[in-house]
Amino acid sequence: MYYFIERMTEEDIEQVQAIERASFSTLWSANTYRHELRSPSTSRYIVARASPIPPPPRAERQPVRRGLLASLLPALFGQQPSLRDVPIVGYGGVWLSVDEGHITTIAVAPEYRGRGIGELLLNGLIDQALDLHADVLTLEVRVSNVVAQQLYLKYGFRPAGTRPRYYTDNGEDALIMWTDPIRTPAYQEKLRHLRERLFARLREEAEAPEPVRNGVRPGMQ
Ligand SMILES: CC(C)(COP(=O)(O)OP(=O)(O)OC[C@H]1O[C@@H](n2cnc3c(N)ncnc32)[C@H](O)[C@@H]1OP(=O)(O)O)[C@@H](O)C(=O)NCCC(=O)NCCS
Known part of the structure; x- marks a missing residue:
């Protein structure tokens, strides 16, 4: 599978909510997502998609939707050609408050966890925070959520x-976490190193061939 990040749109809300329901016990309404998506100067939301074929380069995705993918996707998915047909497997958001980027949410569909998608999303959110001119990142995480804490650490x-x-x-406590300033050469170097490893x-x-479970390949149901 090829995993790639895109900005979330209102068309994505339903799929994002399905992952949210499988991941969290308190849920956002569709209106909350719409409000966030309509405030791009302070809020950025992204989705990770899983495609069995390599996605076209980001800059080419718009025109390619009507070109190469238009001919490939019907064969793969049996319906209208669009990157929108490539399933969403994770999402995340960041909100800017003055110079602080608050990671508001991040989740991966349970069957896709442990493959680097959470890390890919966090990288996407860091890029969005940099684009919003955030200098530092912060978030809250359940004290019991050791998996997420490991990712953040x-x-x-x-x-x-x-x-x-x-x-x-x-009634669980939240652990508050902060980064050092993210625009410094030291943090940028750390990020470069982590990204090299993640992309490898x-x-x-x-x-690698997709593992077959119960005769069904993940992501193709
Ligand atoms: C937290 C979450 C987004 C991680 O996504 P993921 O795709 O499974 O994580 P990745 O495969 O990208 O792993 C990245 C890092 O996360 C940590 N991690 C992932 N799975 C882990 C596990 N089972 N145990 C410990 N650490 C783990 C590790 O630091 C890992 O890096 P490594 O592979 O170098 O050890 C995912 O578990 C999830 O959606 N959880 C439910 C929602 C949630 O709790 N969100 C956070 C709210 S604050």
Whole structure:
């Protein structure tokens, strides 16, 4: 599978909500997503898609939708040709407050976890935060969510206190995490190094045959 990131659009909300339902116990309404998507000067949302064929380069995607993919996708998916037909397997968002980029959400569909997609999304969110001129990143995460914390630690987020009983569903505390300034040569170098490793991993996964489970290949149902 080839995984790639795109800006989320309102057409994507339904698929994003399906992943959200499988990932979180408190959910956003479609209107909340619409509001966020209509505020691009402070909010950026992205989706990760999984394609069995290599996606066209980002700059070419718009025209290619009517060209090469127009001829390939009907054969693969049996319907209208569009990148919109390539399933969404993860999403995330970042919100700018003054010079702070707040990671508001990030999730990967359960059957696609552990393949580097969460990391790909976090990289996409860091790019969006840089584009919004954020100088530093922050987020809240459940104290029990060790998997997500590991991902954030890898990207230089560090614990900086808790918000007691932050989560209304079970009264769990939130761990607050912050990065160092993200525009410094030191952070940029760390990012470059992590990205090289991630892209090598994703290339390897793209070239490996998909495992067959119960006679069905993941992502093709
Ligand atoms: C957190 C989440 C987005 C990670 O996505 P993912 O695609 O499974 O993660 P990746 O495969 O990209 O792994 C990236 C890093 O995350 C951490 N990680 C992933 N799975 C892990 C596991 N099972 N145990 C410990 N750390 C893990 C590791 O640091 C990993 O880097 P490594 O491969 O070098 O060890 C995903 O687990 C998820 O959607 N969880 C539910 C929603 C959620 O909790 N979101 C966070 C809210 S704050």
